[in-house]
Structures are given as structure tokens and as C-alpha cells.
Amino acid sequence: EYVNPPTWSPDGREVAFGRCDDDGGAIYFVSALGGPEHRITDVACPYGYVPPVSWTSDGRSLVLADRCVSDGPIGIVVFSTETGVKRCLVAVSKGEELGDSGPVLSPDGQTVAFVRVRTGGSWPGDLYSVPLAGGTPTRLTTDNTTVGAFMWTADGKFICLNSTRSGAERTWRVPVGGGTVEPETKYPGVGALSRDGSRLVYPGPSAFMGSSVWRA
Numbered sequence: 001e002y003v004n005p006p007t008w009s010p011d012g013r014e015v016a017f018g019r020c021d022d023d024g025g026a027i028y029f030v031s032a033l034g035g036p037e038h039r040i041t042d043v044a045c046p047y048g049y050v051p052p053v054s055w056t057s058d059g060r061s062l063v064l065a066d067r068c069v070s071d072g073p074i075g076i077v078v079f080s081t082e083t084g085v086k087r088c089l090v091a092v093s094k095g096e097e098l099g100d101s102g103p104v105l106s107p108d109g110q111t112v113a114f115v116r117v118r119t120g121g122s123w124p125g126d127l128y129s130v131p132l133a134g135g136t137p138t139r140l141t142t143d144n145t146t147v148g149a150f151m152w153t154a155d156g157k158f159i160c161l162n163s164t165r166s167g168a169e170r171t172w173r174v175p176v177g178g179g180t181v182e183p184e185t186k187y188p189g190v191g192a193l194s195r196d197g198s199r200l201v202y203p204g205p206s207a208f209m210g211s212s213v214w215r216a
Contacts, residue, residue, distance in 0.1 A: 005052050008032070009055055009059050010055055010057055011059055012032060013031065014029050015031075015032055016028070018043065018052070024044075026039050026040070026041065026042050027039075028040060041086070044065075044067045050064075051101045051102045056078075060082055062078070062081060063112055065077070065099070065114075072091070073092040074101065075089070075090050075099065076090040076112060089112065089132070090114070090128075090130050092116070100115065100116050100117070101114065101117055101125075102114055102150070105152075106152050106176070108156055109132065111131055111156075112131075113140075113159050114127075114130070124146060126142060126147065127147055127150060138177070140159065140174045140176075141161075143181075145163060145164050146163065146164045147161055147163050148161070148162030149161070149190040151191065153173070154193055157176060159173065160187055161174070162189075172184055188202065188214070189202035189214070200216045201214070202214055
């Protein structure tokens with residue numbers, strides 16, 4: 001089985017994570033102090049893992065990748081932890097793309113960035129954004145190439161992404177409203193920013209299978 005990167009709840013009391021096993025995919029909660037885990041909702045597991053989830057700022061919902069219809073591709077879904085209801089935020093037409101993945105909320109909690117993966121070698125895709133309240137997604141890149149990890153900048157004006165758009169993978173930035181994709185020069189990599197935006201932890205190269213963790 002594979003456990004995806006865990007995510008803290010806004011109040012720091014719980015941790016959410018996804019797991020794929022023989023019973024399929026699911027999202028779990030566990031207390032930050034430890035203890036038994038609780039299966040919160042089932043999710044699709046088409047890639048062999050559950051993509052990371054994002055909490056809304058009020059802690060009442062999770063934004064995750066799941067099927068909007070039972071036999072359809074993976075879309076972006078808002079799941080209410082209070083009612084158990086799933087709202088399809090972004091649906092994908094069957095047969096057009098493999099689906100959407102990795103939803104990440106903006107610092108103000110109003111916009112969701114995600115990757116739309118298409119058929120083809122090396123999982124080509126592009127970065128999109130959509131309001132949390134719903135609406136038409138905005139396509140931010142048009143490279144149709146491999147998109148790795150991505151994150152919002154601290155001011156919420158740009159999204160940094162690891163991409164092979166110029167050959168070897170490196171970090172780029174794109175305005176949240178769309179526009180020119182430029183090499184990233186401020187952040188040394190894509191990772192997790194501290195709440196005040198002054199510190200970054202990110203994976204670095206490793207000499208053997210996997211990554212080391214760096215701080216800037």
C-alpha cells in the first residue's frame with residue numbers, strides 16, 4: 001500500500017492522509033497526538049496512490065481528486081467533513097483526459113490549482129486553476145508536458161511548478177491569471193512554505209533513490 005503526504009488540519013488537531021490498499025482508496029483522519037485512524041471517505045485510486053488533499057481554511061471541507069461519476073475520469077471534488085457530501089468542482093469529459101490531480105488551495109483559500117493529466121507517454125499535462133466557489137477552470141500552461149510538484153507563492157500571485165517544458169525538469173513560475181511562464185528565481189525549489197512565507201522546505205537531489213530535505 002502507499003500513503004500519500006499527510007496534511008495538517010487548520011487548527012493543528014488532526015492529520016488527513018490517503019491510502020491505497022486491497023480495499024481501494026480512502027481518506028483517513030488521525031489525531032495529531034496519535035491514536036486510531038478513522039476512514040472518512042472512499043476515493044478512487046487509479047494511479048496506485050491517492051493524490052494529496054487540501055483543507056479549506058474553516059476546516060470543514062477537503063479538496064481532493066475523485067470521480068465525479070462512478071465510471072468517469074478523476075475530477076476535483078470538494079468533500080464536506082460535516083455532511084459527507086461531495087461536490088464536483090471540476091468534471092472531466094470521459095475519454096478526453098486521464099483526469100485531474102493534486103488540488104492545492106491558494107493562501108487566501110479562494111482558488112484551487114490542479115494538474116490535468118492527458119494520455120500519452122510520461123503523463124503529459126498542464127496546470128489549471130478554478131475558484132473554490134465553482135466556475136470555469138483557467139488553463140495556466142499549454143506545454144502538454146510532465147508537471148511535477150507545484151505550490152503557490154506566499155503572496156498568492158504566482159504558482160511555482162516543476163516542469164520538463166524545456167527538457168530537463170526545473171522550477172518555473174506562472175501568474176495565477178495566466179500569462180508568460182518564466183524561470184523561478186526566488187525559490188530554490190517547490191515544497192512547503194511556512195505560514196508567514198519566510199521559510200521553505202523542499203526536496204533536493206539524492207545520490208540514491210529518493211530525495212533529501214532542504215530548508216531555505
